[in-house]
Amino acid sequence: MGAIGMVEAAVGVAVFSGWTKIAACLAAAWLGVIAINLATNGTHSDVAVREVAIAAGVYALPQLTAERETSKVRSHELPDPAEVLLIHL
Secondary structure, three states: HHHHHHHHHHHHHOOOOHHHHHHHHHHHHHHHHHHHHHHHOOHHHHHHHHHHEEEEHHHHHHHHHHHHHHHHOOOOOOOOOHHHHHHOO
């Protein structure tokens, strides 16, 4: 169990580093396997559903990261007001 915890911690750190896309896919797969294991045991089906929901959210993270990387407007950059006026006219 200690080794599993270390792997999960490493994946968590990787999600917040430059390896977001790969680590998020690994985390989603890991959570999916946990959900399948819980569902096949026949017990803790509520936890299995929760794991599927979390896996779906983690799977969306790489898509959101890619969208943010390609986005013209970032949180620390404000658009030129003249460009905004031209876009809305």
